[in-house]
Amino acid sequence: MKSLECTAVSAMLEKPLTDKVILDIQYKPSLTVDRPAREKFIENTSTQVCCQGNSNPPMDQIIWKGNVNYSVGNNTSSCLTYSPIHRTNTQIYTCIASNGIGISESHIYLKILYPPVVSVSYTITGQTINLHCHPRGEPNNYTFAKWYYRSEFDETMCKIEGTQTGKLTIIAQSNKTLLEQVGIYVCKVSNGIIARNGTLYQEGAVNVQFEAPPIFISTNKRVQFGQYKCDLNITVVLYSKLDIILLKISNDNRVLHPRITKGRPHTHDIFHGFKLKVHEITIVFHLGLATEEEFVNYTIDACNIKGCNSYTVYLRSGNRPEPPNNITVVQYENHMIVSQIPGFNGGSNQFFFIQHRNADVEWWKTTGPVKDSFENEFKYTIYELVSNKQYFVCMFSRNVIGESEKKQVFQKLEILSMN
Known part of the structure; x- marks a missing residue:
């Protein structure tokens, strides 16, 4: 509001003529939104966004519309307050103010920054495993670290270089070597946003599974010993994800029918030069009392719905020598x-x-x-x-x-x- 004065001067007038008028310019609200610095929009930080209004006549109200949890306001401003802010708060917010002249709006897009959530998928084609890392975060420009390979019992085995698009390809020479590649593959990725626990790189994992014929693990003893006129047993350990296994033991092409017991204690095998726990089945063939004819070579066949594998055990007498x-x-x-x-x-x-x-x-x-x-x-x-x-x-x-x-x-x- 402003006072204006008009003055007229003439020789015919004894004194100038003056008149005053009050100028009252009315307008709808003019709005200004104060945008915080970028670091204020990182998830789990406290953030406040304020909208300032100026109008004549005074504003009837000034409010925010959107995913508003809590706002603080007076007759000239309104502030959005987040303590802390979350990724779900990402959207367009509108500040609205009105008076007797009209309504004004101002828009702001809050993009909340957060570390990626990571998932991993895989496909198996022939003897090739294709893995794909899927990060989802903001910003969506990512840096991929080396993949981790772990056994199913969470033992770190090795690091493998993938692509900077989050892909990894494993090529095996056969189904047996492909079975050695099964386990947990871990993708590590960063978008520059540190997680609440202080980590820069976030992880996603997938447990790669592959069904194959039973495999006789490398720690099996090719030469086994028994004692003359004592109970004679042959023990082998199989790696198999399938519980239904058919077993056969023979010597000189003669199929035997001994009592067989099975168990699943945890053991280790050597994959890629690392000692790792594996899923195994311990098989014991109980051959009875040993005679001289029992100390020969035995062939063991193990089969499941995916196929068969064989293993030969050389059974030898386990006695100490007799004295000269x-x-x-x-x-x-x-x-x-x-x-x-x-x-x-x-x-x-x-x-x-x-x-x-x-x-x-x-x-x-x-x-x-x-x-x-x-x-x-x-x-x-x-x-x-x-x-x-x-x-x-x-x-x-x-x-x-x-x-x-x-x-x-x-x-x-x-x-x-x-x-």
Whole structure:
């Protein structure tokens, strides 16, 4: 509102004529929205957006329309208050003010910034696994880190370089090697917004599954041992995602029908050079009391609806060797010849050991191991003896299971001349 004065001056007038008028210009509200800085629009921060109004006559009201949870206002302003702000608050907000002259509006688009939510999908075509990382955040420009591969038991296995579009392709050489690629694939991605827990890169994961024939894991023992006239068992461990497995065991093309037990303890296998837990089934074939004919090679076939795999076990006697028999010693002036008849080797290669000492000392000097030559009689010459000394001799044998009992010769020996 403003006061204006008009003045007229004339020679015919004794004094100027004046008149005053009050100028009252009325207008609808003029609105200004104060936009906070960018960091105020990051999710989980406190934010306030205010709308200021100026009008004549005074405004009847000034309000916000939109996803308004709470606003504070007076006769000249209204403020949106978020404590904290959330991604669901992203939308267009309208500030509306009115008076007797008219209605005014001002619009603002609040784009809330938040770290990505990440999901991962995959497809298997032939022996190829195609993985695709799907981040959803604001802003939507992303940086992809290396993928993590983990076993199904959440053991980190390795990092794999993918593309900067969030894709990863795994190519296997066969169904068996493809099965080694199953597990948890983790995509790590950032859009520059730090999450509430302080992490810059967010993760999404998928558990890649592939059904295949049973696989005999690498920790199986190809050579297994049993003991003569004792209960004989063969144990193998299978990797299989399918519980229904058909089993067959045979030797010399003769199918056997032993009692079979199964279990699912957790074990490990070596995939890509890393030791990882796997889904496994432990199979035990109970063959009964062992006879000599039982220590042969066995072929095990394991099948499910996806196919079959085979594994051969070499069953060997697991006894310690029997001690040598009929030990004889012929002693000369500077050497001796020891002979013996080898005992049963226990089902494995055996090695002989000869111990000797002279009558004046208590410690034994050991010669060996000497490999069994599988002859009916074993002979061995020991040199560098002390002249005119009497010697005592002890012999034993050893295989992968253990040592035989020791056979000792304690009697004094006659020294023979080579002449």
